[in-house]
Amino acid sequence: MVILFSNTKGGVGKSTLAAHLVLYLFDRGRRVALVDADKQGSSSQWIAEAEPSIPIRQVRVPEAAAESVVQLRQTHDYVVCDSPGDDNDVPRTLMLLAELALFPVGPSILDLRSVAIAASLLKYARQINGGRPQGRLLLNKIRKRDRISRSLPEAAEQLGVPLLESRVRDLEAFRDAAQQGTSAARMQRARGFAKQDIEALCDEILRVADSMDVDAAAEAAHG
Ligand SMILES: Nc1ncnc2c1ncn2[C@@H]1O[C@H](COP(=O)(O)OP(=O)(O)O)[C@@H](O)[C@H]1O
Ligand SMILES: [Mg+2]
Structure with missing residues (x-):
């Protein structure tokens, strides 16, 4: 995935959030790798620093991004990718390879509008890939x-990207x-809120990811 x-x-x-999801998965015994673009x-x-045994690939060009993702997903349950903030061939390549694309945003309508470029990138990938990746705002x-x-x-829905709860x-x-x-979930001191928020988020992300696996398996069985 x-x-x-x-x-x-x-x-x-x-x-x-990418770093937190990676550590969340690692702490639950999943095989996870990071692609940092x-x-x-x-x-x-x-x-x-947190977990030296987790494989990391730093990628700067689309060819390296594609090669890293394709290789790592053969040996890992999850490949988490951290996309750069610009719009060039690297984020496009990662979007084409992703199964689930998450778009962090702030809570205002203005923040939501700023995600329009990312949403159009998602649409582009979905058109090419026949509906993949699924996108979620968070x-x-x-x-x-x-x-x-x-x-x-409602605005999220109009953008064509549902909002995680x-x-x-x-x-x-x-x-x-x-x-x-x-x-934040691993920290010793009382960090209740951060731990709560990040664990609830990662749980939800995995539920979405797992339901996509089930859909894919059903499709494969029928196809
Ligand atoms: N939920 C949060 N609470 C507090 N600070 C946050 C939170 N999420 C991100 N940050 C801070 O916001 C800044 C930008 O976050 P970052 O993850 O680097 O964003 P991006 O990768 O999208 O540029 C960083 O200083 C980070 O520590
Ligand atoms: Mg960043």
């Missing part, structure tokens, strides 16, 4: 004062986790 974190907008939490290399540094960095507009799920709050623990090369 290839899971991609994408969005041409920077600072939305692609690397943070972001020039900053933040998720690969993070994972190298709300990250929610602050107390944010009022999540009721029209948000789990929401991740804006919490210091996620910034600390990056600095300390660990996950």
Whole structure:
């Protein structure tokens, strides 16, 4: 299963959530690898520090992105990809190879509009691949004062990308986790909210991924 974190907008939490999903899977005994296409290399540094045994590929060109994903998915249950914030051949290639594409966004309608480029990339890949990958928006960095507009799920639907139910709050623990090369769920001190949010999110992501596996198996059996 290839899971991609994408969005041409920077600072939305692609690397943070990709690193957290990788560690969540690792901590549950899944075979997981990371493909980091972001020039900053933040998720690969993070994972190298947190769990040196997890395979990491840093990719800068589409050929390397394709080769890494195709190789790693033969030997791993999950390949998590961290896409760069620009729109070029690398994110396009990753989108074509992904089975599930996740788009972190902030809670406002404006943030949602900014995901339009990413949504068109998703549409492009789905047209070529016959409906793959599935896309989901996910709300990250929610602050107390944010009022999540009721029209948000509707706007997401219009964009053609459903919204995951789990929401991740804006919490210091996620910034600390990056600095300390660990996950908010693994941290010793009382980090209840961050742990709750990230585990609920990762559980939901896996439920979506598993239901896609079931669909694919049914299709294969009938085809
Ligand atoms: N839920 C969150 N709570 C607090 N800070 C967050 C959260 N998600 C991301 N951040 C912070 O926001 C900044 C951008 O996140 P990052 O994962 O690097 O985004 P991207 O990869 O999309 O550019 C980082 O400083 C990160 O620590
Ligand atoms: Mg990043």
